Amino acid sequence: MFETLRPQSPDKIIRLMQMFRDDPRMGKIDLGVGVWRNAAGQTPVMAAVKAAERHLVETQESKSYVTLAGDAGFLEAMRGLLLGDAVPAARVAAAGTPGGTGAVRQILELVRLARPDATVWISEPTWPNHPALIDTVGLRRKSYRYYDAETGALDRAGMMADLAQVGPGDVVLLHGCCHNPTGADLARDDWRQLATLLAERGSVPFVDMAYQGFGAGLEQDADGLRLIAAQVPEVLIAASCSKNFGLYRDRAGLAMAICRDAQAQGVVQGMLAWLNRQNFAFPPDHGARVVQTILGDADLRATWQSELETMRLAMDRNRAAFADALRQTTRSDRFGFLRDQRGMFSLIGIGAPAIARLREEHGIYLIEDGRMNVAGLTDSTIPVVAEAIAASI
Ligand SMILES: Cc1ncc(COP(=O)(O)O)c(C=O)c1O
Structure with missing residues (x-):
């Protein structure tokens, strides 16, 4: 029966995740997949989640x-x-x-x-x-x-x-x-x-x-x-x-x-x-x-809200710092829109050939349409990515 199947190609996000995994370079930077990252580039389990999980382990009596x-x-x-x-x-x-x-x-x-x-x-x-x-x-x-x-x-x-x-x-x-x-x-x-x-x-x-x-x-x-x-x-x-x-x-x-x-x-x-x-x-x-x-739980909720707010503010800071870095490396305010947008994503708007150069020459992964995960940037990668973008456009 399987001879009737035609392979489905994965969507552009899943495709990029696979390419990133397969890239052996040490300094590669993933700005494709939509996950929040801290200053060390990690996606830790939130403290409120850990505490709730501990509570569940201790009190949950059935998984029926x-x-x-x-x-x-x-x-x-x-x-x-x-x-x-x-x-x-x-x-x-x-x-x-x-x-x-x-x-x-x-x-x-x-x-x-x-x-x-x-x-x-x-x-x-x-x-x-x-x-x-x-x-x-x-x-x-x-x-x-x-x-x-x-x-x-x-x-x-x-x-x-x-x-x-x-x-x-x-x-x-x-x-x-x-x-x-x-x-x-x-x-x-x-x-x-x-x-x-x-x-x-x-x-x-x-x-x-x-x-x-x-x-x-x-x-x-x-x-x-x-x-x-x-x-x-x-x-x-x-x-x-x-x-x-x-x-x-x-x-x-x-x-x-x-x-x-x-x-x-x-x-x-x-x-x-x-x-x-x-x-x-x-x-x-x-x-x-x-x-x-x-x-x-009032305490856990307060912890979670404060962690969430920290994440949100870090994303906003990344946006401002990245727009500043791009202003310096490109000597223009072409990327100023990054400051005003919200959340994890922006379309960087530099065209497919530049996106390919970023990936091939610099190991920097963005979705092919230019979607970039701003929450994936860190203090140390912001200047690197801003330099690479200036060199690629
Ligand atoms: C717009 C939008 N809707 C829904 C989802 C669903 O996310 P998940 O299935 O991981 O909860 C996502 C995740 O990327 C999203 O960006």
């Missing part, structure tokens, strides 16, 4: 199955973190998933069941797994303009013009904060305008929240989502705990749907559990329970 939707305490704690009191709990359906990717997949499956002819609108550019998952699930997709490469900022007018075309029942995928790959985020006013537009057109916002706490702050990063949730009757959410809890490999995430009323919530809650059953039955529990333990 939980429910199909996962641990209720985790879902409730995450509802608070994401939505605050923007909508009544009785309207929110939620189920645990394997990471944020699993959440995006389950939400798309829910959309396909509810409205198979819906078009899912994605930003141009976006995280490559968005179009890939939409295609795998078999939904239609269209792109809306998002980023102005000339200015390194949001293409506000283009975005609003394109989204004025969305149909009733169409789904508009938005990045909750720290847009991947551009780092160009929506301002509060943009969220407000979008909420009005989408409510008017009867379309459903789908907010992918993978970096809460990495942008402007834990609460501020949820501001746009909460604005939309308060104004649009149906909202889809995919959330990941991979980055802000550093739980990458533990696969903690959740799919959430805000419904029109409590009756619809009951139906959607059942569908999310049923979809979990069809795809993997029970969601991973360990990471979710770590998150619940942290969010449910």
Whole structure:
């Protein structure tokens, strides 16, 4: 039977991870994969996570199955973190998933069941797994303009013009904060305008929240989502705990749907559990329970928030230091946009030949479209990368 299979090529992020692993050079620098790194270039387990894990080892008495939707305490704690009191709990359906990717997949499956002819609108550019998952699930997709490469900022007018075309029942995928790959985020006013537009057109916002706490702050990063949730009757959410809890490999995430009323919530809650059953039955529990333990304990929560804030500020510092270093090495402020963007990623905008030269001649790995993980820079690599970029463009 296997002779019918055609090899699937890995996406550009996974491809680059493999190339980096295969590169034998000592001083190689990975700015491709989206993981946060400290000053020593490591991605340590957060202290709050270690403490929660110790607590679990000591107190957990069973690893028997939980429910199909996962641990209720985790879902409730995450509802608070994401939505605050923007909508009544009785309207929110939620189920645990394997990471944020699993959440995006389950939400798309829910959309396909509810409205198979819906078009899912994605930003141009976006995280490559968005179009890939939409295609795998078999939904239609269209792109809306998002980023102005000339200015390194949001293409506000283009975005609003394109989204004025969305149909009733169409789904508009938005990045909750720290847009991947551009780092160009929506301002509060943009969220407000979008909420009005989408409510008017009867379309459903789908907010992918993978970096809460990495942008402007834990609460501020949820501001746009909460604005939309308060104004649009149906909202889809995919959330990941991979980055802000550093739980990458533990696969903690959740799919959430805000419904029109409590009756619809009951139906959607059942569908999310049923979809979990069809795809993997029970969601991973360990990471979710770590998150619940942290969010449910005042001391652990304070430790976690302070660690998260340290990470966020380090990313901001990297951005400023890297933009300064590039100003010196290129004698221009061409890369000044790096300072204003948010989160782990920016598109460096130097073209494919320069990206290839960085990799081949300097052992510096960026995604082929120029996406760069700013959180992967350290005090010692910033001058090296800035010199190499100046030499490569
Ligand atoms: C926009 C976006 N959504 C979702 C995810 C999902 O992450 P994970 O599946 O590792 O939780 C990521 C991770 O890179 C992302 O960038």
